[in-house]
Amino acid sequence: MLRVRDDFLRAHLAIAALFCFLGFQYATWVSRLPTLKTRLGLDDGRIGLLLMVCGIGAAVSFPLVASAMKRFGSRALATLSAIGLGLVLAGLTLAPNYPVLLVVACLDGVAVGFLNVAMNAQGAALEVRFQRTAMSRLHATFSAGSLLAALLASGVTAVTTTLSAHFAVAVAVLAVLLLLAQTGMLADEPAAAAPAEAGTTAEAAETAAPAKRRGIPLPSRITVWMGLAMVFGTVTEGAMNDWSALYLENVVEASHQLAPMGIAVVSVMMVLARLFADGWRTRFGDGLIVRVGSTVAGLGLALALLVGGVVPTLVGFACVGLGVAAVTPCVYVAAARQGSDALALVAATGTTGLLAGPALIGFIADASSLVWGMAVVAASALVVALCATQIRWPSLDTGTDTETSTATDTAPGTTEAAAPTAPTDPALSEA
Structure with a gap:
């Protein structure tokens, strides 16, 4: 039991680092909007459009992230998107004009959409594997990351107003959080077809399986x-x-x-x-x-x-x-x-x-x-x-x-609900 408890805490801290990462990254660059506004000579309307483009990038990432989750899994997707968000801070620092800034903000939104799905998938898998609730505390860690970013921005700007210096320190913090996440993120189990039970025909199994649609699947x-x-x-x-x-x-x-x-x-x-x-x-x-x-x-x-x-x-x-x-x-x-x-x-x-x-x-x-x-x-x-x-x-x-x-949620010939659940992991049976 002690081993299972240690495994839970290690995974919990690792996934919490992802939530903290996302809150910290977003609050870091948003806190320096006044500096970006002054450097590029922007008005309030353009700043509003910048934030909207970031949100649009996150919203339209849905078809991409659904496919990427199936292809790479939540662990790899979280790592890749986190690296992308670190590079976004460099892009914001080097952006020479407003159009480039809009492109970087849109890419930030897409990466946010990717990490948002991946880290919540990790949190849900954590609850399934260890049969313990954790998601609310993970979301509290997101808020803690935003607070940490605000405190860092206040401290750095008290020393220097240089945007590159601030973002360099922020990237170092993000690197530490990503390394912490790598120590305990849950591995994704490859999807595998369930073996047919004795007496079950292939036709019946095909009927019981959910229908697949080409393109973007229709939501239930x-x-x-x-x-x-x-x-x-x-x-x-x-x-x-x-x-x-x-x-x-x-x-x-x-x-x-x-x-x-x-x-x-x-x-x-x-x-x-x-x-x-x-x-x-x-x-x-x-x-x-x-x-x-x-x-x-x-x-x-x-x-x-x-x-x-x-x-x-x-x-x-x-x-x-x-x-x-x-x-x-x-x-x-x-x-x-x-x-x-x-x-x-x-x-x-x-x-x-x-x-x-x-x-x-x-x-x-x-x-x-x-x-x-x-x-x-x-x-x-x-x-x-x-x-x-x-x-x-x-x-x-x-x-x-x-x-x-x-x-109606139970397939004929079964005794359990057929509602889909999060993928199980081999370690679950060990726990």
């Missing part, structure tokens, strides 16, 4: 529901990060010093909730955690909008951070159980939500008011709760999907 009904849950969950999360400070200052009329507390409250509650959410998932199940959490987020924010005032608003923001913290980790785990295509699609929809959410709230606020824009955020959280009732959530105790599973 459950995958669509997971994609919708991810979209509305990331809309809620992204909009709170971008609009909470403005809401406090412009609507609630909080002071300039207090306005940033909106982002701080949401972020702190999300990190704390993700540190404890894996224990909640083990005790109550992913489905209940997502349904209750998103309901708390939606109703808490809605009540804060109705009551008004600084304190009620901050309490409502805290409800959002607490409630949505476990949504994306749980949906990623459920998507990984459906296969690499589902995971890639859900990851792409999540990026789309982060990209489109803040802009959508801005359009609504411009057409009416920011109060109505935040009301849409509250409604988005409640939509997540609705979607969660239609998703087949995994159960670590049995290794199968539960809650919305029906008899």
